[in-house]
Amino acid sequence: MTGETPARARDGAARPAFPVGPDAGVPTFPVRRVVGPAAGGDVRGEARRAIEAVLMAATDPVPARDLAELVECGVDLVAALCRELADEYVAEGRGFVLAEVAGGYRYQTHPDLAPYVEQFVLEGQHVRLSAPALETLAIVAYKQPITRGQVSAIRGVNVESTLQTLVQKGYVHEIGRDPGPGLASLYGTTPHFLERLGLASLADLPALGDFVPGPEVVEALERGLRADQDPRLKAPADDAPPAPPAPGAPEPGDPAGV
Incomplete structure (x- = not known):
């Protein structure tokens, strides 16, 4: 047999069966289609299961067009299936939701469970934005x-x-x-x-x-600023000198009526 096998170079050294490295692009793997007649005829149901599995494995939001290409159906059907899944999770009271985020779909925790998730995350969080x-x-x-x-x-x-x-x-x-x-x-x-x-x-x-404070807060802040700028508006201090005694009143320390 002449030529070389896909997995071996001319020098006899083994090499990968698909391109690798920064310049090799994305490797292409053979794909066995599961959405279609081979899935038992329930194309819609199998597409729904496939979307659910892909979103579960994804780390980033997956655009609807990518899901449509994967399951070989229209974008409108993908959007409808995602809505069905989202409604189903809400009806079942799941701890997660299917959300449309940043132009794609992804799973994320239910908003009302945020305190638990926040505690879990922050316990191991070492680097946060200042x-x-x-x-x-x-x-x-x-x-x-x-x-x-x-x-x-x-x-x-x-x-x-x-x-x-x-x-x-x-x-x-x-x-x-x-x-x-x-x-x-x-x-x-x-x-x-x-x-x-x-x-x-x-x-x-x-x-x-x-996030804008109400009128009463703004008014209080303005009063405080005006008082800082004009000493005459400041409240009297505790150590301010006492007012002079009224005419005819006894001097402090003198017996009254003497």
């Missing part, structure tokens, strides 16, 4: 696209290192250039940011108005 990083991330999330200089102006400090940390962690990335002088980089949040927050899109971010 307060400056959270503030910077919030500014980018609500004001994007935004330049580094604009973020620094809002926070009042240099955010270069903080912004770089957010980029390295995958929460923020460069999304363009400002057309103004200098062509500064414009930053925005990533799909990973949406995934970690459990949001389907930026439209699901809480409204900023939810």
